[in-house]
Amino acid sequence: MANKIKIIRVPISTPTLLPHTTTNCYLIGNEKESLLVDAGYDQQDTRIELERAIKVNGLATPNSIILTHSHPDHAPGVRQLLDWSPIVYCHHLEGQATLAAISPWDNLSFLNDEDIIRIADEEITIIHAPGHTAGHLNLYIRSKQVLIAGDNIVAEGTSWIGPPDGDMTDYFQTLNRLKQLRLSKIGPGHGKWVLNPYDHIEFVLNRRLYRENQIISLLKKHNQLTAVNLTQMIYDKLPHPSVFEVAKRTTEAHLIKLMKEGSVSLHDSLYFIRS
Structure with a gap:
């Protein structure tokens, strides 16, 4: 037609x-x-x-x-x-x-x-x-x-x-x-x-959940960390240093979500697992 x-x-x-x-x-x-x-x-x-x-x-x-x-x-x-x-x-x-x-x-x-x-x-x-x-x-x-x-x-x-x-x-x-x-x-x-499409959406969801679990594990291991500390530990192989800033923002977005859910707290730029 x-x-x-x-x-x-x-x-x-x-x-x-x-x-x-x-x-x-x-x-x-x-x-x-x-x-x-x-x-x-x-x-x-x-x-x-x-x-x-x-x-x-x-x-x-x-x-x-x-x-x-x-x-x-x-x-x-x-x-x-x-x-x-x-x-x-x-x-x-x-x-x-x-x-x-x-x-x-x-x-x-x-x-x-x-x-x-x-x-x-x-x-x-x-x-x-x-x-x-x-x-x-x-x-x-x-x-x-x-x-x-x-x-x-x-x-x-x-x-x-x-x-x-x-x-x-x-x-x-x-x-x-x-x-x-x-x-x-x-x-x-x-x-x-x-x-x-469905596999790809599931891949993205799983990647975000994987990062979230990494954050929780690292906070449990180190007691308290900054967003920069967490980003450096999680994203150790970035395609280019220019990507670090948005990687840090993504880490911060995960932390904000976890704070909304009540599992993470923040004090003086340090994040920690809420007891």
């Missing part, structure tokens, strides 16, 4: 975190109507790669851009696309950070959990999927059993989750919710299509 919807992953080189070197944007639609999910980094390559993908796949120029979240490798590329005069969408919890990321563009619309948008006669369900950020959005194309997951899922390894934007308790809840969807594949924020 000429009007059949296409879902096109467009990896664009960005200064993101190793081992990834590209950020995924997604084009959804057909020759009559399309939308863009995430706009990448604010650089000319963003526009060049998106326009090439639009032309090669015979898609209409998007009139809407949905931003999964406001981070600099996902949102500021809107500035490269202002002549599209797009409607730019995000979750309201991401509004202020998104406006800062895409300025001078200042016209935002908000999407909420379970909102339905229609593109090229297809229904797309919006999922408020907090974890990586408080206002993180995912998109679910039910007819294709496809989830566009932003940075809640990455193709290699796991995404970092941590303050000030991220919340580990929310992240566990989001992953468990995503597992309930009927999925054939996941479009991650970074890397290739994930073709084993």
Whole structure:
């Protein structure tokens, strides 16, 4: 059918975190109507790669851009696309950070959990999927059993989750919710299509639980440790020293979750098992 919807992953080189070197944007639609999910980094390559993908796949120029979240490798590329005069969408919890990321563009619309948008006669369900950020959005194309997951899922390894934007308790809840969807594949924020969606979500959950158990074991062994101490012990083989800061934030997110649950306490930057 000429009007059949296409879902096109467009990896664009960005200064993101190793081992990834590209950020995924997604084009959804057909020759009559399309939308863009995430706009990448604010650089000319963003526009060049998106326009090439639009032309090669015979898609209409998007009139809407949905931003999964406001981070600099996902949102500021809107500035490269202002002549599209797009409607730019995000979750309201991401509004202020998104406006800062895409300025001078200042016209935002908000999407909420379970909102339905229609593109090229297809229904797309919006999922408020907090974890990586408080206002993180995912998109679910039910007819294709496809989830566009932003940075809640990455193709290699796991995404970092941590303050000030991220919340580990929310992240566990989001992953468990995503597992309930009927999925054939996941479009991650970074890397290739994930073709084993349930195994991959389970891998991420297990990795987070493994790190949590490491933290508890280390605190029991050493009595009290700082977040830096814990990160150095847990992440002894990072792909690059630049990743240490987000590894530390992920450790802190686990510690915050454990404090909420009442198993860990904090005093003078030292964490310890609550007796």
